[in-house]
Amino acid sequence: xxxxxxxxxxxxxxxxxxxxxxxxxxxxxxxxxxxxxxxxxxxxxxxxxxxxxxxxxxxxxxxxxxxxxxxxxxxxxxxxxxxxxxxxxxxxxxxxxxxxxxxxxxxxxxxxxxxxxxxxxxxxxxxxxxxxxxxxxxxxxxxxxxxxxxxxxxxxxxxxxxxxxxxxxxxxxxxxxxxxxxxxxxxxxxxxxxxxxxxxxxxxxxxxxxxxxxxxxxxxxxxxxxxxxxxxxxxxxxxxxxxxxxxxxxxxxxxxxxxxxxxxxxxxxxxxxxxxxxxxxxxxxxxxxxxxxxxxxxxxxxxxxxxxxxxxxxxxxxxxxxxxxxxxxxxxxxxxxxxxxxxxxxxxxxxxxxx
Ligand code: NAD
Numbered sequence: 001x002x003x004x005x006x007x008x009x010x011x012x013x014x015x016x017x018x019x020x021x022x023x024x025x026x027x028x029x030x031x032x033x034x035x036x037x038x039x040x041x042x043x044x045x046x047x048x049x050x051x052x053x054x055x056x057x058x059x060x061x062x063x064x065x066x067x068x069x070x071x072x073x074x075x076x077x078x079x080x081x082x083x084x085x086x087x088x089x090x091x092x093x094x095x096x097x098x099x100x101x102x103x104x105x106x107x108x109x110x111x112x113x114x115x116x117x118x119x120x121x122x123x124x125x126x127x128x129x130x131x132x133x134x135x136x137x138x139x140x141x142x143x144x145x146x147x148x149x150x151x152x153x154x155x156x157x158x159x160x161x162x163x164x165x166x167x168x169x170x171x172x173x174x175x176x177x178x179x180x181x182x183x184x185x186x187x188x189x190x191x192x193x194x195x196x197x198x199x200x201x202x203x204x205x206x207x208x209x210x211x212x213x214x215x216x217x218x219x220x221x222x223x224x225x226x227x228x229x230x231x232x233x234x235x236x237x238x239x240x241x242x243x244x245x246x247x248x249x250x251x252x253x254x255x256x257x258x259x260x261x262x263x264x265x266x267x268x269x270x271x272x273x274x275x276x277x278x279x280x281x282x283x284x285x286x287x288x289x290x291x292x293x294x295x296x297x298x299x300x301x302x303x304x305x306x307x308x309x310x311x312x313x314x315x316x317x318x319x320x321x322x323x324x325x326x327x328x329x330x331x332x333x334x335x336x337x338x339x340x341x342x343x344x345x346x347x348x349x350x351x352x353x354x355x
């Protein structure tokens with residue numbers, strides 16, 4: 001990868017690399033855009049096959065955070081941390097305290113919290129070294145795990161898609177295929193069942209599926225078959241890049257709405273989905289619930305305000321679907337445009353009287 005070319009193309013402000021000998025920490029922080037406020041975005045820990053794959057993930061995810069915050073009406077920018085390591089083997093107090101020191105050097109220009117491979121407990125360690133972490137357990141003054149609020153937003157996205165497609169937002173009797181039953185997918189499945197939907201679910205961890213299948217009457221399916229399951233809504237709630245040139249033609253759903261970041265391997269696949277008559281709820285709109293929660297925590301957490309704001313995802317998406325239909329553009333193109341428009345407007349306002 002030509003790093004500076006890639007940064008120029010995507011519009012990043014800053015990329016930081018940190019290696020800490022004592023703890024073994026290898027972390028990359030990508031700050032994409034701070035027009036609206038300090039960059040905010042979780043910390044992912046994965047055993048990346050290559051350093052390039054880790055950097056690519058940081059660049060793409062941080063860009064997505066800029067649009068997510070802008071579209072959700074937040075006063076934060078986009079950033080992301082990736083740690084190269086195995087969350088099952090490589091976590092330690094030293095590792096997360098070293099990460100905390102690293103983040104503290106940015107003096108609030110970037111704030112982070114849990115993401116795939118990390119959890120709120122990890123940031124209790126990081127918190128000892130920096131104030132700039134969010135999503136801590138309530139016992140440490142935080143708003144706690146973001147999984148359920150993210151799921152709340154995903155359900156709103158599903159309801160908006162059903163409303164747009166069928167004229168009713170009701171999940172009752174709808175068939176929903178959930179890929180991944182982790183911190184978010186678990187609550188998506190639970191909320192969908194509570195709303196009267198029939199849920200088919202898959203996870204690469206068979207214990208997780210077994211637990212919810214027996215407790216809630218969920219139909220379990222194979223992790224690789226779930227993409228091709230006939231259903232009303234396919235909900236990707238595992239990792240990204242699930243919609244590829246191959247899978248786009250295998251989908252047997254009317255709607256794609258889930259929590260995973262970067263569901264499309266390439267944004268152009270949004271046009272292919274539309275051409276197949278599949279309504280796509282852009283991931284960075286549907287999964288903004290967790291971000292809305294932690295952003296509120298920074299300004300003084302208010303649960304009801306957060307819920308209200310997350311429920312607003314329904315109206316935001318209805319508008320995006322309407323504009324996409326009217327313009328013949330994909331829902332992703334419309335959503336990115338709307339987010340960029342807000343960035344430009346706020347930037348212009350800030351220029352009015354200087355900062
Ligand atoms: P998680 O790690 O808790 O859960 C992911 C689950 O997916 C795990 O149970 C894992 O076993 C399973 N999985 C992985 N690959 C799979 C596959 N190929 N098929 C089926 N299952 C598979 O992560 P999470 O916090 O639930 O996040 C899920 C997705 O949502 C991620 O893409 C994350 O970036 C995104 N997201 C999460 C939040 C949040 O608040 N946690 C907010 C916004 C977006």
